[in-house]
Amino acid sequence: MAAFYATCAPGLEFVAAEEIEKKGIGRVVEKRERRGRIFFESDFDMIPSMHCSLRTVERIVYLLARRKAKKLDDIYRIVRELDFSMIKPDWSFAIRPTRTGEHDFTSIDIARVSGQAVIDSYMAERGVRPKVNLEEPDVIIRCDLIDDDLTVGIDMTGDDGLHKRRYRIYQHPAPLNPAIAASLVYLSGWSSDFSLLDPFCGSGTILFEAGMIAKNTPICKYRKDFAFRKFFDYLPEISEREVPLRLYGVEKFRKHIEGAKKIADYVGIHPMFIQGAAERMNEYISEVDYIVTNPPYGMRVGKKGIIERIYSGFLGSASLVLRKRMVVITSEMRIFEKYAAEHFSTVKRYDVRYGDLMTGVYVVEL
Template sequence: MILLNFEKFDGISLDDIYKSVYEIDWSEWIKEEQSFAIRPLRVGKHNFTSVDVGKVAGQAVIDAYKNAKNIGLKVNLDNPDVIIRVDVILNELIIGIDTTGDEGLHKRGYRAYNHPAHLNASIASALVKLSNWKDDGILLDPMCGSGTILIEGAMIKRNIPPGKFRDDFAFIKLFGRDILEGIKSQIVENEKILKLYGIEKFKKHIEGAVKNAENVGVADTINFIEGDATELEKIGLKEVDVVITNPPYGIRIGGKRMVRNLYNNFLNSLKKIAYNQSRIVIITAEDKILRNAAINNNYKIKEEFKVMYGGLDTIVFVLENE
């Protein structure tokens, strides 16, 4: 986002929002023939709603543009040329131009198959970086679903831009397509062969993961295997360097008892193939169950991070064998 204004108030009002938005020279950012929309956000206690913020800010943009150029701007809430973000966070007001668009950066554009509980691609990428996985190390996702973690890992190591497969960024309408093509032309990808393994219990998810990997061009470096995360000793891997996974949280597999059994059996099975120094990164909303399973199976909890994911409070655990 291009930040246009940031202010703090003792007690922010709708008048403050109108004045702050009105003072910006919108003719620098919106062409006469273009449409715009306000995307408001309000966090905290106020005597107005986010809808009120959107209405007041939108009117301020229209009035300011009319005053500057004597032209009435078009509003298009569904498919605007320019998206303006107006965020009221407690007593702070943040006004900016959205350069991404309504589809967040986690929307990569490569999915041919959607797992019913696939991991947010941005979070998957962050987990890979958190794991400190090296190019020559073996990375295992024992509950890989549609392959998001493995695909993001391959993209990182092969220097494939996460936005390569999208063509709908808002900044294209702002600055033109040439800037995007210019950036793409400067990126040098590679064809490293990596040691990536994904285990998945259901054949249809494996087939979907392969399609996703093929879309990205990394299917040649990911080994997808139909198997059980609680019987990892049967997959043929004798050792791994890094484990990253997003296990089921219980919503679709039958409740907490099944989650408890899965987590305990998985961590027990992992000990049969993992190096003593293997780094294990797990994201789950069932943090108490995971924590108990780690203790029961003699894993050391090195770090914990809180992550809000899809409306759920999740925890990212970094474990090591004791």
């Protein structure tokens, strides 16, 4: 068995870990909660299937080492001891470092010493100096230091994470990360036996991710450019299912609906799109089993008063049509909780970091 780690939005590790195991991709060894890391074991030959099957993770790294490191000398020593013979002599490499915590050195320093360690190790083993290409390397080596926990591995995904799905041929100005969208759908418990509504659907990311989950659509149907293709010359064949879908999206702006319809034609998933306001969803739909949505945040709207009115109206309207469960991601946690408490008996929050923004992911029931 080989060792790997996958990255995801910090706070949603438990969702990604469950997907890894339920899909038979591997055995989860550790979830680094609030750090966005899931360590797991699997066969090396499963790497193509991982990339085509896992919708909730953003990156998959083949783990070479996980050790304690406090100083740059520690990092050099750990990397220098590793075997990089799987990198061919005519391939180039680059170090992609990250650093979290208090250290007296920078991520640039990590890249410098670990890059030198790779060169020294490779020359000692193969007698050839490996080429460095920082812009378009053949192989990306990840060196991540979180406090004193150093992980070194070969990035099998590439500089573009798995959330770069390639099917969104229309670009919404504030798009939701598809890996997070898929996580919200999984968290809701929705399946194709039930109806699903996104009352702030934008260009439809949540609805399309839900449809692809239901149909077992592989990520590699629309994306082919993975770093692992240096090691594997094929993509796995994954059979899609034909299932009836009851997907609904409400969106205020016509241009976003038109954009969503272009995506729908491209991927062959056709939600019913309704131009209107989320605060009036009960006027368009009498009932729906599940709601999964990404409402506007203050930073996207500008005025708290507008946000208050939107959230008050949206949650009131949702309470009139919802039959089972609702999942919402928002950074307007105080406002959401204030109005959710007026209409729903069960509100559970997960703290999730979305880029540089701390958000709440809420699971709400009547």
